[in-house]
Amino acid sequence: MRRIPRGRVATYGEVAALAGFAHAPRLAGYALHALPEGTPLPWHRVVGAGGRLSLARLSPAGALTQRLRLEAEGVSFDPRGRVRLALHGWKRGPRARRAAQPRRARARMRP
DNA sequence: GCGGTGACGGTCG
DNA sequence: CCGACCGCCACCG
Numbered sequence: 715m716r717r718i719p720r721g722r723v724a725t726y727g728e729v730a731a732l733a734g735f736a737h738a739p740r741l742a743g744y745a746l747h748a749l750p751e752g753t754p755l756p757w758h759r760v761v762g763a764g765g766r767l768s769l770a771r772l773s774p775a776g777a778l779t780q781r782l783r784l785e786a787e788g789v790s791f792d793p794r795g796r797v798r799l800a801l802h803g804w805k806r807g808p809r810a811r812r813a814a815q816p817r818r819a820r821a822r823m824r825p
Numbered sequence: 826g827c828g829g830t831g832a833c834g835g836t837c838g
Numbered sequence: 839c840c841g842a843c844c845g846c847c848a849c850c851g
Contacts, residue, residue, distance in 0.1 A: 726833055738847055739833040746832050760832080768832045776832085794839095 718759040721787040722804040723797050726768070729760055743768065758783040759804075765797035 717732070718724045724732075726746075727739040735741050746757055758780040762768035770777035781791065789802045799806050 740831065740846065741848070743832040744848065763834055772832060
């Protein structure tokens with residue numbers, strides 16, 4: 715979790731995979747649930763698939779805290795309250811895409 | 826040991 | 839865009 719850069723988010727599945735549990739995203743959820751109150755870990759940067767704040771089910775207040783913390787880092791949400799992964803996804807965002815695509819053809823000159 | 830239960834994720838209707 | 843299921847696996851009663 716600490717690896718997730720400020721202003722970017724990762725999904726439970728990604729966190730689980732990074733921890734070596736590629737086929738058990740639920741474990742990530744379970745682990746987060748077990749975090750102590752004032753944990754220094756950036757737990758707010760972990761979101762559900764599609765950018766949903768899964769915490770909402772368990773604790774709407776907690777989800778609000780998560781949202782405020784993310785917005786404070788510059789993370790934006792869509793009208794339905796989901797993180798815009800296309801912009802802030804650690805592995806799917808614009809930055810990740812640039813890293814993945816070695817070379818992007820330059821716009822051609824005017825004919 | 827057993828069955829129910831998720832801060833999950835993907836599929837299907 | 840829902841809601842219902844299903845596979846998943848450590849916890850818990």
